[in-house]
Amino acid sequence: MRKFVLAAVFAAAAAPAFADPVEGTWRTRPDDNGNFGHVRIAACGAKFCGTLVRAFNGQGQPIDSPNVGRQIVWDMEAQGNGQYANGKIWAPDRDKTYRSKMELSGNTLSVSGCVLGGAICRAQQWTRAD
Numbered sequence: 001m002r003k004f005v006l007a008a009v010f011a012a013a014a015a016p017a018f019a020d021p022v023e024g025t026w027r028t029r030p031d032d033n034g035n036f037g038h039v040r041i042a043a044c045g046a047k048f049c050g051t052l053v054r055a056f057n058g059q060g061q062p063i064d065s066p067n068v069g070r071q072i073v074w075d076m077e078a079q080g081n082g083q084y085a086n087g088k089i090w091a092p093d094r095d096k097t098y099r100s101k102m103e104l105s106g107n108t109l110s111v112s113g114c115v116l117g118g119a120i121c122r123a124q125q126w127t128r129a130d
Contacts (some may be wrong), residue, residue, distance in 0.1 A: 031093040034058025
C-alpha cells in the first residue's frame with residue numbers, strides 16, 4: 001500500500017510536465033473593429049476547451065467585454081502531430097459557431113472552421129501570449 005501511495009504522489013507531481021503543447025493563452029487575430037482577445041486553452045476531460053480571458057482594443061488596452069469568461073472553443077480532440085479536430089469555435093464578432101479544427105506549429109495556432117456543411121469557412125492564426 002505504501003508503494004502505491006508514493007507512486008500516486010509522484011505521478012501527480014509529474015502531471016504538469018506532460019501538459020499538451022496547445023495548452024496556454026493565445027492571442028486572437030483582431031476582428032473588424034481591431035479588437036482582439038486572449039483565449040486560455042486547457043484540457044476539459046479528454047478534450048480541449050478555450051475560454052476568453054481578456055479583451056483588448058486595437059491599441060492593446062484592456063476593454064470590458066460581455067464575452068470575457070465565455071467558453072469559445074470546446075470538444076477539440078488531439079489527433080497527434082499538432083493537429084486538433086472535431087471541435088467547435090464560437091466567433092463573437094459574427095455570433096456564429098463553427099465546426100472547427102486547429103493546427104499547432106511552434107507559437108502559432110492555426111484555427112479554422114466552417115458552417116452550413118462547409119459553405120462558409122473562416123480561418124485565422126493565433127499567437128502564443130504566455
